[in-house]
Amino acid sequence: MPPERILILGGTGDALGLAQPLINAGFHPVTSLAGVTVSPHLPAGEVRRGGFGGEAGLAQYIGSENIRAIIDATHPFAAQISRHAHGAAQATGIPYLRLERPPWLAEAADRWIEVANILKAVAALPGGARPFVTIGRKEIAPFFARTDLEGVARMIEAPGVSVPAGWTVIQARPPFQVESEIQLLDTYRVTHVVSKNSGGELTRAKLFAARERNVPVVMVARPHKPRATLFATVEALIPALGRMLSP
Ligand code: NAP
Numbered sequence: 242m243p244p245e246r247i248l249i250l251g252g253t254g255d256a257l258g259l260a261q262p263l264i265n266a267g268f269h270p271v272t273s274l275a276g277v278t279v280s281p282h283l284p285a286g287e288v289r290r291g292g293f294g295g296e297a298g299l300a301q302y303i304g305s306e307n308i309r310a311i312i313d314a315t316h317p318f319a320a321q322i323s324r325h326a327h328g329a330a331q332a333t334g335i336p337y338l339r340l341e342r343p344p345w346l347a348e349a350a351d352r353w354i355e356v357a358n359i360l361k362a363v364a365a366l367p368g369g370a371r372p373f374v375t376i377g378r379k380e381i382a383p384f385f386a387r388t389d390l391e392g393v394a395r396m397i398e399a400p401g402v403s404v405p406a407g408w409t410v411i412q413a414r415p416p417f418q419v420e421s422e423i424q425l426l427d428t429y430r431v432t433h434v435v436s437k438n439s440g441g442e443l444t445r446a447k448l449f450a451a452r453e454r455n456v457p458v459v460m461v462a463r464p465h466k467p468r469a470t471l472f473a474t475v476e477a478l479i480p481a482l483g484r485m486l487s488p
Contacts, residue, residue: 243269244267244268244461245269245309245310245486246252246268246269246271246308246309247263247268247269247270247271247305247308247310247311247312247314247482248268248302248303248306248310248311248312248315249263249269249270249271249272249273249284249314250273250274250311250313250315250322250323250326250396251272251273251274251284251311251314251315252277252278252281252315252319253314253316253443254282254441254443255314255317255340255342255436255475256272256284256314256315256340257282257283257284257286257356258312258338258475259272259284259286259312259475259478260272260283260284261284261470262286262475262476263286263381263477263479263482264285266375266479266482266483268287268482269286269287270284270285270287271286271287271288271289271306271308271425272284272286272287272289273288273289273290274288274290274291275290275291275292275322275338275387276290276291276292278397278398279398280371288411293437294333294459295325295431296324296325296328296329297455299325299329299389300328300329300333301325302317303329303330303333303335303373304333306487307353308335309335309486310330310333310335310336310337310338310482310485310486311326311329311336311337311338311434312336312338312339312340312341312482313326313327313338313339313469314339314406314434314469315453316439317341317342317344317437317438317439317440317463317464317466318379318437318439318464319354319462320464320465320466322409323356323466323467324396324466324467325484327405327467327469328359329469334412336470336482336485337467337469338354338467338469338470338472338478338482339469339470339471340471340472340473340474340475340478341349341440341466341471341472341473342439342440342441342442342473343440343473344438344440345439345440345445345448345460345464347460348452351448351452351453351458352451352452352455352456352458353458353459353460354381354457354458354459354460354482355422355460356459356460356461356462357425357461357463358461358462359376359380359461359464360383360420360459361461362376362435362459363373363383363384365458365459366384366433366435367385368389368390369389369390370390370392370427370432371390371391371392371430371431371432371433372384372390372392372431372432372433372434372435372459373392373393373395373425373426373429373431373433373434373435373447374392374393374394374395374435375394375395375434375435375436375437375444375447376397376435376436376437376461377396377397377437378396378397378399378400378401379401380427381394381396381400381402381470382400382402385402385404385405385408388405390407391407391408392407392408392409392429392431393408393409393410393425393429393431394408394409394410394411395400395411395412396410396411396412397412397413397414398412398469399412407451409429411425414445416442416443416444416446417443417444417446417447418446419446419449419450419453421446421473422446422447423453423454424448425450426450426451426454427454431454431456432456432457433457433458433459434450434456434458434459435458435459435461436458436460436461437446437460437461437463438461438463440459449481475484476478
C-alpha cells in the first residue's frame with residue numbers, strides 16, 4: 242500500500258517541522274504554501290504553492306490528489322484558509338486537525354493593551370508615539386498613514402507600500418534574541434511594541450525586551466478559527482492522526 246497522502250497547510254515555522262516526522266511515521270505529506278513569500282524556507286517532502294480557489298477548489302484538490310487528512314498548521318491569524326479547510330474537510334469526509342501554538346499570556350510585570358484587531362491597534366497608539374510594529378507587511382499601511390507617528394516596522398519581505406519619512410523598515414526573519422530586541426528598543430527610542438498574539442518561542446523575545454524596558458505592548462487578539470481537534474505539538478498530533486486513519 243502506498244503511504245497515505247496528508248495535506249499540510251503551511252506558511253509557519255511549525256509547519257516546516259511537521260513534514261519530516263510525518264514521513265518518518267510512514268505518511269506522504271504534501272505541504273501547501275500560499276505563495277506570498279518569495280523565497281520561503283522549504284520543508285521535507287512534496288511542496289505545492291498558491292491558493293486552491295476557495296473552499297470548493299480545496300475540496301476538489303482533496304479528491305483529485307487522494308488526500309486522506311488535512312493538518313492545518315497555518316498562522317493563528319490566517320483565518321480564511323482555516324475556514325476553507327474545515328469546510329472542505331467536512332464536505333469530503335476527511336479529518337481536519339490543527340497544530341496551534343497556545344497564545345502568549347501577559348505576566349504581572351507586563352504592560353499590555355489588548356485590542357481586537359489591527360485597526361484598533363493603530364488607534365491605541367497616542368500621537369507622537371514611536372512604535373515598533375511587528376505585524377508583517379500586509380497590514381502595515383494604516384500605521385504608515387498616521388502622520389503623527391514615527392517608528393520601526395519589522396517584516397520578512399519589503400512592504401508593498403512606500404515607507405514614509407520618519408519610519409525605518411527592518412527586513413528580518415525569526416528567531417530573535419532578547420539582547421538584540423532590547424538594543425532595538427533603545428536605538429529607536431521605542432515607546433510601544435505592537436504585536437499579534439502569535440504565540441511560540443521564535444518571536445517572543447520582543448515581549449521580554451518590552452518587559453525589561455517597561456515599554457507597553459499593544460497586543461492584537463487572535464481572530465476566530467473553526468472548532469477543531471487542536472494539538473500544541475507535533476509529538477501529540479502524529480499518533481492521533483494514525484488513530485484517526487486506522488481502519
Ligand atoms: P488567509 O487570509 O487565511 O488566506 C487567504 C487565502 O490565501 C486563502 O483563501 C487561500 O487562497 C490562500 N492560502 C492561505 N494559506 C494557504 C496555504 N497554506 N496554502 C495554499 N493557499 C493558502 O491567509 P493569510 O493571513 O493571507 O496568510 C497567508 C499565509 O501566510 C498562510 O499560509 C499563513 O500560514 C502565513 N502567515 C500568515 C501570517 C499572518 O499574520 N496572517 C503570519 C505568518 C505567516 P484560496 O482561497 O485561493 O485557496
